[in-house]
Each structure stands twice: as structure tokens, then as C-alpha cells.
Amino acid sequence: MMASSPDDSLRPRVGLIYDERMCRHTTPDGEAHPECPERIRAIWKKLESEGIPRRCVVLNAKKVEDKYLASVHTQNYIKLIKNISSKEFDSRRQRIASKFNSIYLNVGSSEAAYLAAGSVIEASEKVAKGDLNSVIAIVRPPGHHAESNEAMGFCLFNNVAVAVNYLLNEKPELGIKKILIVDWDVHHGNGTQKMFYKDPRVLFFSVHRFDFGCFYPSGDDGAYCMIGEGPGAGYNINIPWEHGQCSDADYIAVWDHVLIPIAKEYNPDIILVSAGFDAAIDDPLGGCCVTPHGYSLLLQKLMQFAQGKIVMVLEGGYNLKSIANSVLACAKVLLQEESVGSIQTATFKSTWRVIEAVRHELKGYWPVLDVELPQNLLITNSRPCPAEVTYSSSESDVENDEGTARTINFSDFVEDDVLLPLSKLKIDEGNHGKVIASDQVQEEESLSASEASHDAELVTSNEIVDGYITWRSLLSKVEVWYASFGSNMWMPRFLCYIEGGKVEGMSAPCCGSLDKSSPKDVIWKIVPHRLLFGRSHTRTWGAGGVAFLDPERSTSDKAYLCMYRITLEQFNDVLLQENSLHQENGIIKQMASPLLDLHILEYVAKNKSLPLEALKDGWYSTVLYLGKEDDLPILTMTCSASDVERFKSGELPASVPAKDYMNTLVNGLVEGKQLTREEAVAYVNGAATWKL
Numbered sequence: 001m002m003a004s005s006p007d008d009s010l011r012p013r014v015g016l017i018y019d020e021r022m023c024r025h026t027t028p029d030g031e032a033h034p035e036c037p038e039r040i041r042a043i044w045k046k047l048e049s050e051g052i053p054r055r056c057v058v059l060n061a062k063k064v065e066d067k068y069l070a071s072v073h074t075q076n077y078i079k080l081i082k083n084i085s086s087k088e089f090d091s092r093r094q095r096i097a098s099k100f101n102s103i104y105l106n107v108g109s110s111e112a113a114y115l116a117a118g119s120v121i122e123a124s125e126k127v128a129k130g131d132l133n134s135v136i137a138i139v140r141p142p143g144h145h146a147e148s149n150e151a152m153g154f155c156l157f158n159n160v161a162v163a164v165n166y167l168l169n170e171k172p173e174l175g176i177k178k179i180l181i182v183d184w185d186v187h188h189g190n191g192t193q194k195m196f197y198k199d200p201r202v203l204f205f206s207v208h209r210f211d212f213g214c215f216y217p218s219g220d221d222g223a224y225c226m227i228g229e230g231p232g233a234g235y236n237i238n239i240p241w242e243h244g245q246c247s248d249a250d251y252i253a254v255w256d257h258v259l260i261p262i263a264k265e266y267n268p269d270i271i272l273v274s275a276g277f278d279a280a281i282d283d284p285l286g287g288c289c290v291t292p293h294g295y296s297l298l299l300q301k302l303m304q305f306a307q308g309k310i311v312m313v314l315e316g317g318y319n320l321k322s323i324a325n326s327v328l329a330c331a332k333v334l335l336q337e338e339s340v341g342s343i344q345t346a347t348f349k350s351t352w353r354v355i356e357a358v359r360h361e362l363k364g365y366w367p368v369l370d371v372e373l374p375q376n377l378l379i380t381n382s383r384p385c386p387a388e389v390t391y392s393s394s395e396s397d398v399e400n401d402e403g404t405a406r407t408i409n410f411s412d413f414v415e416d417d418v419l420l421p422l423s424k425l426k427i428d429e430g431n432h433g434k435v436i437a438s439d440q441v442q443e444e445e446s447l448s449a450s451e452a453s454h455d456a457e458l459v460t461s462n463e464i465v466d467g468y469i470t471w472r473s474l475l476s477k478v479e480v481w482y483a484s485f486g487s488n489m490w491m492p493r494f495l496c497y498i499e500g501g502k503v504e505g506m507s508a509p510c511c512g513s514l515d516k517s518s519p520k521d522v523i524w525k526i527v528p529h530r531l532l533f534g535r536s537h538t539r540t541w542g543a544g545g546v547a548f549l550d551p552e553r554s555t556s557d558k559a560y561l562c563m564y565r566i567t568l569e570q571f572n573d574v575l576l577q578e579n580s581l582h583q584e585n586g587i588i589k590q591m592a593s594p595l596l597d598l599h600i601l602e603y604v605a606k607n608k609s610l611p612l613e614a615l616k617d618g619w620y621s622t623v624l625y626l627g628k629e630d631d632l633p634i635l636t637m638t639c640s641a642s643d644v645e646r647f648k649s650g651e652l653p654a655s656v657p658a659k660d661y662m663n664t665l666v667n668g669l670v671e672g673k674q675l676t677r678e679e680a681v682a683y684v685n686g687a688a689t690w691k692l
């Protein structure tokens with residue numbers, strides 16, 4: 001029973017679409033996957049348990065017609081998805097799925113994809129006509145990553161793009177001329193952006209984790225400088241978060257200072273929300289913490305536009321409880337039932353930075369942005385950025401033997417050893433935050449004790465936590481030899497860790513280092529350590545073993561090393577990439593503090609090897625000091641001594657490298673003029689079959 005009995009004619013008319021058939025898109029062998037049928041079931045069950053459907057208009061799902069898909073997707077691609085579930089494709093389905101990035105396919109996929117796109121058309125048409133005020137389309141598979149001839153990121157058809165084109169091109173009589181798409185899924189809506197990049201009839205707004213290009217779908221497409229092109233210039237707006245943990249306050253700030261002012265000026269005829277709920281608190285992929293109340297406020301702020309014509313379309317969102325509660329909160333807002341709650345956190349400093357950058361980028365197109373934000377807003381209402389290294393992942397085949405998202409906080413060890421030495425730094429203010437070591441400060445500039453401690457505090461509590469620039473600028477002045485003994489011996493492969501990208505055989509690109517300058521020198525060396533091949537599978541290379549160097553010296557062994565002269569800053573970026581999954585799951589984006597600074601380097605040089613606590617779950621977490629060359633330390637990274645024990649006992653599999661991985665080693669040795677191709681093959685095979 002409802003507490004009050006509101007007049008039905010006064011209540012907004014809200015539509016809901018849900019259809020069990022969209023649950024038949026599943027992984028082929030029943031393996032767990034975050035994008036699972038339970039997602040929409042959980043949402044529907046929650047709405048039912050709260051009596052929402054009977055306060056709404058429940059619409060029937062509809063399959064999209066091919067001619068409407070054709071406004072977004074190529075004929076070949078439509079044919080592929082249409083046929084994918086038929087019997088003749090039984091044997092080819094897996095191979096086709098594997099050609100796409102983050103896609104699975106089964107007998108139910110085709111129908112689900114057709115229903116998802118068709119339902120969003122149905123929803124949009126009903127709202128555009130004014131039959132309903134708003135609709136929530138609880139659909140899957142999601143759509144915003146799908147491109148014209150490519151499935152990716154769990155998406156098959158771009159449901160929102162198809163519906164938008166339907167309104168604009170097929171139903172001019174409905175008078176929809178300007179459409180605002182708000183994509184609040186935690187991932188960038190690359191597919192939708194591409195579709196309307198040159199089209200001023202569609203204002204595409206996406207707020208997403210970007211992590212400087214390392215968060216899925218990785219690359220530059222989600223950057224704030226991507227503002228549209230030609231007549232569409234100014235009509236594409238990206239809000240790229242620098243890191244995870246963004247919450248209600250960050251989203252609200254972006255709404256208040258970017259989206260809402262622009263929406264007022266744009267004055268859309270209808271709004272489609274690419275409503276992924278993977279920025280929700282406890283989402284295994286997103287690493288952010290938007291609450292149901294937060295979502296309800298974001299939605300509420302949109303309802304003042306387009307006479308409240310809103311179509312909410314489910315995209316991602318992988319914590320069943322969070323997505324169910326978030327959709328419920330949104331449904332209540334659309335029904336204009338009161339939402340209670342308050343915002344618990346402050347806005348990140350990085351959020352103000354992003355907002356200012358976006359406003360600057362777009363102010364030529366949207367004059368309303370051409371005013372300075374009040375300074376007190378920026379100073380009083382902000383919190384420092386996350387101070388830990390964040391790995392986020394949820395898919396199963398990560399290189400860390402773990403399938404769950406996690407945050408690795410710096411251990412006390414790293415904190416003492418990283419923060420203490422850095423606290424000795426002084427910021428040279430006349431030099432725009434450039435850092436110099438305190439022992440380089442000239443006599444007359446030296447600080448009194450109290451000033452010095454004030455300064456140290458400034459460094460630790462402000463610049464290190466928030467601006468990783470300080471440690472980077474310091475370590476960029478220190479050079480080391482990074483010695484590689486595996487696939488990185490091949491220069492093009494190693495350069496992926498510096499410049500980003502991938503070589504033949506790698507399944508995903510690397511994000512590269514922040515400083516992308518090439519190694520200053522490359523030399524080869526032979527060391528008395530055993531090379532071995534272990535583990536049976538990696539995300540990067542697929543099946544097969546990868547190279548490790550036994551941290552123990554043994555004069556009866558020899559391993560070839562290709563040594564690159566790089567900066568210690570770059571070494572930190574390489575170390576991090578080498579120890580994490582690839583960016584598909586969003587690897588480390590920003591290192592608040594270095595894993596290996598001067599102090600730790602000194603320790604490693606003295607003790608020869610050091611397992612880095614902060615990377616203890618990575619495969620290459622041990623830094624090994626192999627001596628000096630040209631007075632610069634030679635460093636490599638390998639498994640821990642205890643892993644070698646586990647290889648010996650058979651607890652960890654020893655395994656021959658796969659073809660592509662093998663080729664990178666052989667290419668390295670041959671192009672580095674160390675061995676002939678035959679010798680190189682023999683060397684690698686020999687190492688791979690050695691008995692430990």
C-alpha cells in the first residue's frame with residue numbers, strides 16, 4: 001500500500017522496458033563474467049519488490065529492424081551479428097568473438113542484441129511523441145562501446161546511437177532536432193562519440209575514468225581535447241577523471257560547472273542517458289563510489305531540460321546490489337517521488353583541475369563557460385587525490401592470479417622509504433614547482449628548522465599526494481640501465497612500455513610511460529643467472545610460459561641481457577606495467593609516489609635484490625641489481641626467490657613460450673647481433689626445457 005494516494009493523472013508517466021530474452025546472452029561455457037544476465041534480473045526484481053512497475057507503464061521489448069541498425073552499423077557487421085547465433089555458426093562463434101576486444105557470444109546473443117537496440121528505439125519514440133514523460137530501458141548487451149563494424153567492451157549494437165539516428169532521420173515529424181546524450185557509464189562512450197563527432201544535432205557528453213589514457217577503452221579518444229569536428233565542433237564533451245574513487249561530489253561539480261550550463265544553452269529536445277552504473281560504489285570494474293542518491297541528483301538536474309523527456313538506457317554496471325539500488329533511485333526520481341540522502345565527500349582537487357581544463361577548452365563554443373570559477377570554491381571545497389597505487393581489475397585472466405578488483409595500498413615499508421626521502425625535497429617556487437634535492441640548495445637559501453619542516457609538510461601532504469610531478473621531475477634526472485632478458489630484449493616490444501602500443505602477438509596495447517622519450521643507449525651483456533620459463537598463460541601473450549631470471553647467481557648459467565639506458569622515472573612506469581594486467585581492466589594510471597626511488601635504489605644496490613611489497617602479487621615484483629655499467633646501476637625485475645622454489649617443486653608450472661612470445665626473444669637476440677636465428681632459437685628452447 002502506498003502511503004498517499006496521488007492522483008494518477010498528475011503523476012509523471014514513466015515507462016519501463018525489460019525482457020527475459022535479453023538474459024539469454026551468456027558466456028558460451030558458463031564462465032563467470034561481470035556482464036551477466038543477473039544484472040538486469042537483479043534490477044527488475046528490485047523494482048518489482050518496491051512496486052515500481054505498477055506505478056509505471058511496462059512496455060514490450062521489440063527487435064530492431066536491420067534498416068535502423070544500418071544508420072550506425074555496416075551491412076557486413078549487421079549480417080554477422082544477425083547470423084552469429086545460428087547453428088552454422090556454432091563452430092565459428094568463439095573464433096569470431098575472440099577477434100573482438102572483450103566480447104563473448106552464444107546462441108542467445110543475436111536476439112538479445114536485437115531486442116536491446118529495438119527496445120531503446122521503442123522507448124525513445126514513446127518519449128519523443130509525448131506518450132510518456134520518460135522511460136528506463138533495462139537492456140543488455142550494453143551499447144556505447146560498439147562502433148560501426150566492431151563489437152567491443154561487452155557491446156554488440158550501439159543501442160543509444162541507433163535510437164538517436166532513428167529519431168533524427170526516421171521521425172522528423174516528432175520535431176526532435178537536438179539530442180543530448182549524457183553518458184555517465186564509468187567508461188568512455190567511444191562508439192557513440194565516433195558516431196556523432198561531426199554532428200551538431202547531437203551533443204555527446206561523457207564523464208568517465210580516463211587515468212591519462214590507461215583506463216578502458218584506453219587511448220586518447222576520451223580526452224577533453226576531443227571536442228568534435230567540423231560542424232560538430234564543440235558538441236562533444238569529455239570529462240576524463242584522472243583516477244578512481246570519484247564520488248557524488250565530483251559528479252555534481254561537473255554537472256554544476258560544465259554539463260548544466262551547456263545544456264541550458266543547447267536546449268535539447270530530448271535527453272538519452274547512457275546510464276551505466278559502473279561508477280557506483282562497490283562496482284568491481286569502476287573503482288568509483290557514486291551512491292544511489294548521487295545518481296538520483298544527477299538525473300534530477302537533467303529533468304529541467306527537454307520538458308523532462310528522458311530515456312535512460314542501461315549500459316555497464318557490475319555490482320548487482322549497487323545497480324539495482326541505483327536504478328531504483330532513478331526510477332523514483334522520474335516518478336517524482338522524494339529522494340533522501342546527502343553528499344558525504346568533498347570534490348577532488350583533480351576534479352577542479354579537469355573542470356577548469358574542460359571549460360577552457362570549450363569556452364569558445366559555449367560562452368557561458370567563459371568566466372573564471374570562484375577561487376574559494378577550488379580551495380575550500382576539495383580533497384587531495386588518492387595516494388595509493390590502484391590496480392583495478394575484475395576479469396579472470398589477469399597476470400596476478402587473481403580475479404577480483406583490489407586496491408594495493410603502499411605498505412609501511414614503501415611509505416617510510418618513499419615519503420621520507422621525498423620529504424627532504426624543496427619545491428623551488430620560482431620555478432613552477434620544479435623540485436631540487438635539499439642538499440643542492442645553496443647556502444643563502446637554506447631554511448631555518450621551522451621553515452624546513454613547514455616545507456617538508458608542504459611536500460608530503462600536498463605535492464606528493466596530489467602532484468606526482470614532484471617525484472617524477474626528480475627521478476627523471478636519474479639514469480639507470482634497465483636490463484631485460486625476456487621479450488623486452490626486442491626493442492620494439494620494450495618500446496611499448498615507453499611509447500605505448502603493441503607488437504605482433506600481444507593481445508592488448510601498453511599505455512607506455514609518462515615520459516615517452518627513447519632509451520639513450522642500448523647495450524648487451526651476459527650475466528651468470530639462470531633463465532627459466534614459467535607460468536602457463538598471460539593476458540598479453542596468451543598460452544605459454546614467460547621468462548624469469550633466477551635472482552640467485554650461478555656461475556654455470558648464462559643469460560643474455562639487453563640493457564636500455566632510461567630514467568628512473570621511466571623504470572618506475574615499466575615496473576608498474578610489467579607487474580599489472582594490461583589496460584583493458586584499467587591498470588595503474590597515476591603513481592602518487594614512485595615504487596623505486598633513490599633511497600630504495602641505494603638499498604637494492606647494497607642488498608642485490610629486493611621484493612617490492614607494493615607489488616607482491618605481481619609476477620615481476622623483485623628488483624635485482626646486477627652491478628654497474630658506465631657508473632650507472634643495472635636493474636632488472638624478476639620473480640621472487642620463493643617463486644623459483646615453487647617452480648622447482650612444480651607448484652608453479654614451467655612452460656615453453658608460445659610462438660609470438662618466442663619470436664620477440666629471438667628477434668631481440670638476432671637484431672641485437674648476439675646470436676644467429678638458429679642459435680637464438682636453440683638458446684630459448686634450451687632455457688625453456690632446462691630442469692630446475
Ligand code: X5A
Pocket residue numbers: 102142143144145153154155185187216276278315316317584585
Ligand atoms: C559497457 C561497459 C566495459 C568493458 C570493460 C572491458 N563495458 N574490460 O561497461
Ligand code: ZN
Pocket residue numbers: 185186187276278315316317
Ligand atoms: Zn562501463
